[in-house]
Amino acid sequence: MSIIRKPRIAIDMDEVLADTIDKFIELYKERHQTKVLLADMHGKEFGETLPPHLISSVREYVNEKGFFRDLKVMPGSQEVVKALMEKYDVYIASAAMEFKYSLEDKHEWLEEHFPFISWTNIIFCGHKVLDVDIMIDDRIKNFVTFKGRKLLYTSPHNLLVDGFERVDNWQDIAAKLLDV
């Protein structure tokens, strides 16, 4: 007998719930007087748009305590996640393990902006080896061994990637997963 359960969704944090790129842009403007435009990032990682002497600093910043604590919330994500929870078992799955000091920051960020997500439904990992039905992520590497439905959340770095079902924003996610 298999257990009857709601379909499960795993939602990524950076670039899906949290605007990490906005933080990078502001930070390099303030600390290095270097202006990066979203248009410069077409198909690139943020670091690839920087002058060579600044590239290594990206890794230092993401390893700083606090970097992930004050990211802006992606527009519409709170309302749509709340609505998804009525139909789906919603998990937040973030590759937080790469940056040890991001763990508490990300936990606190979720407590502040998504207080309706229970601790039981938060997953900090490296590889996303998740038994879920739908995955929303901006990194196709997280889809490699995943057999469920993959929604690629558009981000500058993935603009040149083809062949995936795409969502450009949270309204797209609502249209695909709620109005059906």
Place this chain on the structure above:
Amino acid sequence: MSIIRKPRIAIDMDEVLADTIDKFIELYKERHQTKVLLADMHGKEFGETLPPHLISSVREYVNEKGFFRDLKVMPGSQEVVKALMEKYDVYIASAAMEFKYSLEDKHEWLEEHFPFISWTNIIFCGHKVLDVDIMIDDRIKNFVTFKGRKLLYTSPHNLLVDGFERVDNWQDIAAKLLDV
């Protein structure tokens, strides 16, 4: 086409890799002059063996920064995990999310005692919704929706639980998963 990969194992931390109960016993001896014996715990949670006025303190202690940082390593676990990694894709999966301050402690503990485990293979979660083939855990609640092979790691609190394939120690795990 499905991707060929090694079978995946998810290994729990508390009471499987790390001796949380030993820490509790020592802590209550030191701070409360209360002696709990393993024999008192037969089929019970640690807290259930305490005098009533001390029960609520268990939750305070596990929420203290540092509680999970200095746990003893379960005998044989390091060698067997290392050997398992040759045949399996080994993940460490811990329900760390319940105790926010355990995240960094548990990460550092793994870095110290299991430095050969990559950050990519560490998962801190609540519910273990994992796409793995084998799960080693002392809590049957983590097996509820899991369809793979379940190895129940014996711990005082689960001694009265029946009907699961059991391992009593890391030698048992080696015998079941390596010598085949």
